[in-house]
Amino acid sequence: MTRFKLTIEYDGTPYAGWQRQDDQPSIQGSIERALHRFAQEDVTIQCAGRTDAGVHARGQVAHLDLSKERTPFQLSEGLNFYLKDEPIVILCAEVVADDFNARFHAVKRTYEYRIINRRTPLAIDLKRAWHIPWELDVSAMQDAAVRLLGTHDFTSFRASHCQSKSPVKTLDTLEVTGEGDTIIVTTSARSFLHHQVRNMVGTLSLVGSGKWTAEDVSAALQAKDRTRSGPTAPAWGLTLMAVTY
Numbered sequence: 001m002t003r004f005k006l007t008i009e010y011d012g013t014p015y016a017g018w019q020r021q022d023d024q025p026s027i028q029g030s031i032e033r034a035l036h037r038f039a040q041e042d043v044t045i046q047c048a049g050r051t052d053a054g055v056h057a058r059g060q061v062a063h064l065d066l067s068k069e070r071t072p073f074q075l076s077e078g079l080n081f082y083l084k085d086e087p088i089v090i091l092c093a094e095v096v097a098d099d100f101n102a103r104f105h106a107v108k109r110t111y112e113y114r115i116i117n118r119r120t121p122l123a124i125d126l127k128r129a130w131h132i133p134w135e136l137d138v139s140a141m142q143d144a145a146v147r148l149l150g151t152h153d154f155t156s157f158r159a160s161h162c163q164s165k166s167p168v169k170t171l172d173t174l175e176v177t178g179e180g181d182t183i184i185v186t187t188s189a190r191s192f193l194h195h196q197v198r199n200m201v202g203t204l205s206l207v208g209s210g211k212w213t214a215e216d217v218s219a220a221l222q223a224k225d226r227t228r229s230g231p232t233a234p235a236w237g238l239t240l241m242a243v244t245y
Contacts, residue, residue, distance in 0.1 A: 001065050004075055005096045006031075006045070008060040011087035013127045013236065018050040018060075027051075027088060031062075034082035038075075039066055048102045048243040049109055052195075054127070054235035059091075059110075059242035063102040108172065108188050108244035113201045113237050115183040129182075130201075130237035136208030138178035144207040144214040145174040145185075148200060148221060154193055155224040157203070159232075162194035167224075169193060176204065183208075186241075195232055203230030 008031070016024035020032065028045060035043040047062040066075070072093040079090045114129035115136070116122055122131045148157075151170040158167055173188040185201050203220060206212040212230070220229040 001067050001098070002069070003063055003065050003096050003098050003100055004072065005094045005100060005102065006062045006064070006076075006079075006090055007092040008047075008062060009058050009089045009091050010056065010060065012051060012053065012055045012057070014087065015053065017053045017055070018047055027060075030083065030086050030088055031079065034079050035064065037082045038078035039068060039070065041067060046102055048106045049192075049240060051238075051240055052235050055238045055240070056128070056236075057240040060240050061102045061106070061243040061245075063096065063100055102243070105245055106243050107190055109191065109240065110173075110186070110188040110242045110244070111192075111197050112239050112241045113185040113187075113197060113233065114239070115185070115201075115205070115237060116181055117178075117183055118181040127236045130234050132205065132208075134209060136183060136205065137210065138176055138183055138208065140210075140214070141183075141185075141204045141208040142176040144204055144212070144217045145176050145200075147214055147218045148174050152221055153224050154196055154221070156220050156226055156229040157196045157199040158193040158226060159195035159199075160226065164191075164193050167193060169196070174200065198233040198235065198238060199226075199229055199231075201233040201237070205233065206230045 018027045020026050020028040043064050045062045045064040076090045076093040116129045116131050117136050119133045153167050155167040171189050175186045177184050
C-alpha cells in the first residue's frame with residue numbers, strides 16, 4: 001500500500017462543494033470516479049479543507065492509498081486523463097509517509113478573495129469574483145482588517161451550522177490590497193470556521209462602503225454574535241490558494 005499526496009486545482013462553479021454527495025456533483029466524487037477508472041480500485045480521498053459549493057482552489061491538498069504499484073507521474077497523468085472533461089486538474093502527485101494526513105498535518109491554509117470594484121458587470125470574471133459596483137475604500141478595509149488578527153472567539157463570523165468544536169481561532173494574516181478595479185483579500189490560519197473568510201470579507205465590504213468603521217468591526221468581534229457582523233460574501237470570489245505542512 002502506497003500513500004500519495006495530491007495537489008489539486010479546480011473551478012468550483014459546477015460543483016456542490018468538495019464533499020462527495022449522492023445526488024449532486026462534487027470534486028471528491030469526480031476524483032474518486034477517475035481513480036476507480038485509472039487504478040481499478042475503490043479509493044477514498046481525504047482533503048485538507050472541504051470547500052463549499054462554488055469555491056475554487058489553486059492548491060487544495062488530498063491524500064489517498066493505492067494497493068497497486070504506481071509512480072507519481074502515472075497517477076497524475078492517469079487522473080488528468082480521466083478528468084479531462086471536468087474543470088479539475090492534478091497539479092502534482094507525491095509519495096508520502098504512510099501516516100501523512102492532508103487535513104490534520106496542515107499547519108496553515110491560505111485563501112484569497114477577489115472583489116471586482118467597478119460599475120459595469122463582469123464577463124470574464126463572472127463566477128470568479130464578487131462584483132461590487134459602488135466605490136470601496138481599500139485603505140479603510142485594511143485598517144479594519146487589522147482588528148481581526150490574532151487569537152479570538154470568532155463566533156460573530158461563524159456559520160450557524162459550523163461543526164467546529166471551538167469558535168476560537170488564530171488569524172495569522174488578513175490583508176486587503178487593491179490594483180486597478182481588483183481588490184484582493186488574503187488570509188491565512190491553521191484552520192478556519194465554516195464561512196469565516198466569507199463573513200469577514202462581507203464585514204470588511206461594509207467598511208469599504210463607508211457604512212461601518214474599524215471600531216464597528218471590533219465591536220462585532222467582541223459581541224460573539226453572528227447577527228452583529230456583516231453579510232456572507234458570495235462563494236465564487238473565494239479560492240483556496242495553498243496548504244502548508
